[in-house]
Amino acid sequence: MLRSDVSDGRALPTTEEPPDPELVQLLAPDGTRRADPVYDAWVEDVDAERLLSLYEDMVVARRFDVEAVALQRQGQLGLWPPLLGQEAAQIGSARALRPDDFVFTSYRENGVAYCRGAAPVDLVRVWRGNALAGWDPWAIGMATPQVMIGAQTLHATGYALGCAKDGVDSVAVAYFGDGATSKGDVHEAMVFASSFAAPVVFFCQNNQWAISEPVGLQSRHPLADRALGYGIPSVRVDGNDVLAVMAATRVALDRARRGEGPSFIEAVTYRMGPHTTSDDPTRYADPEVREQWAAQDPIVRVEQHLHTRGALSEDRAQEVKEHAEAFAMELRDATYGMTAPEPLTVFDHVLVQPSAELERQRSQYAAYLAMFEGTSGGDE
Amino acid sequence: MATTTMAAALGSGLRRAMEDDPRVVLLGEDIGRLGGVFRVTDGLQRDFGADRVMDTPLAEAGIMGVAVGLAYRGFRPVVEIQFDGFVYPALDQMVTQVGRLHYRTGGTVRMPVTIRIPYGGGIGAVEHHSESPEAYFAHTPGLRVVSCATPQDAHTMIRQAIACDDPVVFFEPKRRYWVKGSVEDEVLDDALPLDRARVVVEGTDVTLVAYGPLVVTARDAALAAADDGLSIEVIDLRSLSPLDLDTVETSVRKTGRLVVTHEAQRSGGLGAEIAASITERCFSLLHAAPVRVTGFDVPYPPAKLEEHFLPDLDRLLDAVDQVMGRQHSLTGWSA
Structure with missing residues (x-):
C-alpha cells in the first residue's frame, strides 16, 4: 500500500514497501503456494514442468540483461535499460499470450521480447545505435518498442479495434510503467478502449520509479484504481509472482477474447537497477527499501517452490544455467559482430x-x- | 461531369476511396450522424456503417494514436481533425509516430494514414478556427503534406492521399468549401501525381506560387495584372512536402521573378523555403529578389482584423509591382 503519511499534503511522495497483503499472490516470497479462490483455476495447467519453463525464461532474461549491462560498461552498447527485478512481470504476462496477439511495449520489456521470439542480435541492435528498431514486428507479433512514454497504449487500442473489426479474437497488449499513467495518451487510450470495448490489456508494471520520481508523485492512489474511473476492470497483482501475473493476464485476455473489452493489470514490482545505465539511483533510492524488495525476488521464490516439490534437480538447474549462459554469449557475440550501417x-x-x-x-x-x-x- | 462544391467533392472522393478499399476507415469528431461540422462526411456513416465511419471521443491525440494502431493492423485510417487549431494535441503522435514508423522500422511498418484538416481563415471565426499550421508538418520528415484548391483536385487528391502508402496531411481550404466547380471521376493513374505542382495560369513576367485558399486569389491577381499588360504565371503548389521545386524552377527560369504567398505566418514558413531553394537554383537568372506575401508573425487575429492579416488581391499585386521594379507600387507595405 502507499504509505499513509503521503495524504497530509506535506510529506514527500514515496515508493511502496512490500509486502502488500491485498495483492493477488499465488507464490509467496518463500516459495509457499498460496491458494486463491479466483485465480487458482487460471493456472491449473501450470504443473511443475511448466513452472520450470517459466523459471528458465526468467533466469535467461536476468542473465542476458546482466550481460547487456556489462556490454554497456565495456563501451559496446550506448545504453541499456535493465529489467532486473521485473522478470516475473514480463515473463508471466508474455507467456500467457498467443502468437497471434500483438504486443506494444516500452523500451524495458526485453523479457517480453525474448518470449515473443526476438533473437539476441535483435535485442541489442537499437542499444548499440545501429538502428531504431530491433526486430521485424510482424515476425514476432510485437511492435517496435516505444521511447515516448505511454504513446504505445493508443497504438495497442487502435490495433485492438482493428482486431474487433476483423472479427478475430486476437488481443493487443500494452505494456507501460507507473510514470506513463500520468500521460494523457494513456488516459485517452483508456477512454477509447472503454467506449469501444476494445480487446486490449493494459499491463502496467509499477516498478515504483520513473527515473528518480517515486510512484507517489504520479498518483496518491493505487494506479489500478485509475482504470475504474473509465469503467475498465482492474487488478493489483504481485508483480514478482510469475504465477499470479500469468493468472491475471489470462483473465484479462479471456475477457478481451470474449468481447468484453479492456482490462487493466497493475503488476506491483520494483526496479532493482537504475533507470538506464546512465542513471544513478544512489542519489534518490533508499537502499533499505531496495533490500526489502530484494527479499521478494521473483526467481528465488520459484526456485524454492520447485525445490520443495522436488522438481528442480541439480542437472536441470545446471541445464537452465547453461541455456542462460549460452543466450548471453550469443548476445555478446552478436554485439561484437555487428557492423556499423553504411x-x-x-x-x-x-x-x-x-x-x-x-x-x-x-x-x-x-x-x-x-x-x-x-x-x-x-x-x- | 458534375458541378459540385469542394466539400461535396471531398465527400464523393472519400466515398470512392471507401468503395475501392474495404480497409479504409474514417475516424473523427462528429463525422458520423452529423456528417462533420462542414458536412464533408455527410451520409457516409449511413451508407458504410458506424464500424467504418467512427465518431470518436473528443481527444485528438487519442484519435491519432488509435489511427497508428489501426494502420499497424493493416487498415487505412482517414482522420478528420475538426479545425486546424485543434491539431496540436495530435502533433506529438504525428511527429513522433506517424511520420517516423516507416523510417524507424527500416521500411517494415507503413503508415498509410490520411489526416484531413480544414484550415485557413477568412470565415470570421473565433480563435483556433482559422489557422494555417502546415509548416510544422512540412518540416517533419516522413509526412506528406498537400493542399487542394479546386473541387476537382479535392476529389482526386483525397483519393490519391488515401491510396498512398505514406502518411498524408491533407489541408482543406475551408473558406473554399462552397466554391463550385466541375468534378470528373478521374482514373487515379492518369491524374497528376499527388506530389506535383500544377501551372494553372501561364505567363512570362512573374511566377506567382500559391496553394490552398490563395490559388483563387492568385488567379484573380493574374487576371488583374493582365489588364495592366503584365503576364503572370500562377503555380498551384498542391504538394507542400515534398515540394515540387522543379516545376517552380522551370517557371522562374522563364520569368526571372518569384512571388510566393500563403496565409501562414512568414518566418520559417514555406515561402521562405521556396524562396531560398529557388534562389539557390536560379540566382543568376533572377531579376529581383523573391517576395513573400504572407500572414504576419502574429497569432491569428480576431475576425474583425483578419482582412489585415490575410494576403489579398491588392497585396499580391503590390508584390508583383515590387518584383517588376515598378515606381508606382502601392505604398506602405514592404517585403
Missing part, C-alpha cells in the same frame, strides 16, 4: 516513395563523401 542508409525509408529533394540530398552527400576517398580524412 553512411548513405541514413536516407533510406523516410517515405515509401523517396522524394526528389531527398534523393538530391543523398547524391550530394555521396559526392561529398567521395571527395575523401583515398585520403587520410576518410572513415577508414
Whole structure:
C-alpha cells in the first residue's frame, strides 16, 4: 500500500514497501503456494514442468540483461535499460499470450521480447545505435518498442479495434510503467478502449520509479484504481509472482477474447537497477527499501517452490544455467559482430516513395563523401 | 461531369476511396450522424456503417494514436481533425509516430494514414478556427503534406492521399468549401501525381506560387495584372512536402521573378523555403529578389482584423509591382 503519511499534503511522495497483503499472490516470497479462490483455476495447467519453463525464461532474461549491462560498461552498447527485478512481470504476462496477439511495449520489456521470439542480435541492435528498431514486428507479433512514454497504449487500442473489426479474437497488449499513467495518451487510450470495448490489456508494471520520481508523485492512489474511473476492470497483482501475473493476464485476455473489452493489470514490482545505465539511483533510492524488495525476488521464490516439490534437480538447474549462459554469449557475440550501417542508409525509408529533394540530398552527400576517398580524412 | 462544391467533392472522393478499399476507415469528431461540422462526411456513416465511419471521443491525440494502431493492423485510417487549431494535441503522435514508423522500422511498418484538416481563415471565426499550421508538418520528415484548391483536385487528391502508402496531411481550404466547380471521376493513374505542382495560369513576367485558399486569389491577381499588360504565371503548389521545386524552377527560369504567398505566418514558413531553394537554383537568372506575401508573425487575429492579416488581391499585386521594379507600387507595405 502507499504509505499513509503521503495524504497530509506535506510529506514527500514515496515508493511502496512490500509486502502488500491485498495483492493477488499465488507464490509467496518463500516459495509457499498460496491458494486463491479466483485465480487458482487460471493456472491449473501450470504443473511443475511448466513452472520450470517459466523459471528458465526468467533466469535467461536476468542473465542476458546482466550481460547487456556489462556490454554497456565495456563501451559496446550506448545504453541499456535493465529489467532486473521485473522478470516475473514480463515473463508471466508474455507467456500467457498467443502468437497471434500483438504486443506494444516500452523500451524495458526485453523479457517480453525474448518470449515473443526476438533473437539476441535483435535485442541489442537499437542499444548499440545501429538502428531504431530491433526486430521485424510482424515476425514476432510485437511492435517496435516505444521511447515516448505511454504513446504505445493508443497504438495497442487502435490495433485492438482493428482486431474487433476483423472479427478475430486476437488481443493487443500494452505494456507501460507507473510514470506513463500520468500521460494523457494513456488516459485517452483508456477512454477509447472503454467506449469501444476494445480487446486490449493494459499491463502496467509499477516498478515504483520513473527515473528518480517515486510512484507517489504520479498518483496518491493505487494506479489500478485509475482504470475504474473509465469503467475498465482492474487488478493489483504481485508483480514478482510469475504465477499470479500469468493468472491475471489470462483473465484479462479471456475477457478481451470474449468481447468484453479492456482490462487493466497493475503488476506491483520494483526496479532493482537504475533507470538506464546512465542513471544513478544512489542519489534518490533508499537502499533499505531496495533490500526489502530484494527479499521478494521473483526467481528465488520459484526456485524454492520447485525445490520443495522436488522438481528442480541439480542437472536441470545446471541445464537452465547453461541455456542462460549460452543466450548471453550469443548476445555478446552478436554485439561484437555487428557492423556499423553504411553512411548513405541514413536516407533510406523516410517515405515509401523517396522524394526528389531527398534523393538530391543523398547524391550530394555521396559526392561529398567521395571527395575523401583515398585520403587520410576518410572513415577508414 | 458534375458541378459540385469542394466539400461535396471531398465527400464523393472519400466515398470512392471507401468503395475501392474495404480497409479504409474514417475516424473523427462528429463525422458520423452529423456528417462533420462542414458536412464533408455527410451520409457516409449511413451508407458504410458506424464500424467504418467512427465518431470518436473528443481527444485528438487519442484519435491519432488509435489511427497508428489501426494502420499497424493493416487498415487505412482517414482522420478528420475538426479545425486546424485543434491539431496540436495530435502533433506529438504525428511527429513522433506517424511520420517516423516507416523510417524507424527500416521500411517494415507503413503508415498509410490520411489526416484531413480544414484550415485557413477568412470565415470570421473565433480563435483556433482559422489557422494555417502546415509548416510544422512540412518540416517533419516522413509526412506528406498537400493542399487542394479546386473541387476537382479535392476529389482526386483525397483519393490519391488515401491510396498512398505514406502518411498524408491533407489541408482543406475551408473558406473554399462552397466554391463550385466541375468534378470528373478521374482514373487515379492518369491524374497528376499527388506530389506535383500544377501551372494553372501561364505567363512570362512573374511566377506567382500559391496553394490552398490563395490559388483563387492568385488567379484573380493574374487576371488583374493582365489588364495592366503584365503576364503572370500562377503555380498551384498542391504538394507542400515534398515540394515540387522543379516545376517552380522551370517557371522562374522563364520569368526571372518569384512571388510566393500563403496565409501562414512568414518566418520559417514555406515561402521562405521556396524562396531560398529557388534562389539557390536560379540566382543568376533572377531579376529581383523573391517576395513573400504572407500572414504576419502574429497569432491569428480576431475576425474583425483578419482582412489585415490575410494576403489579398491588392497585396499580391503590390508584390508583383515590387518584383517588376515598378515606381508606382502601392505604398506602405514592404517585403
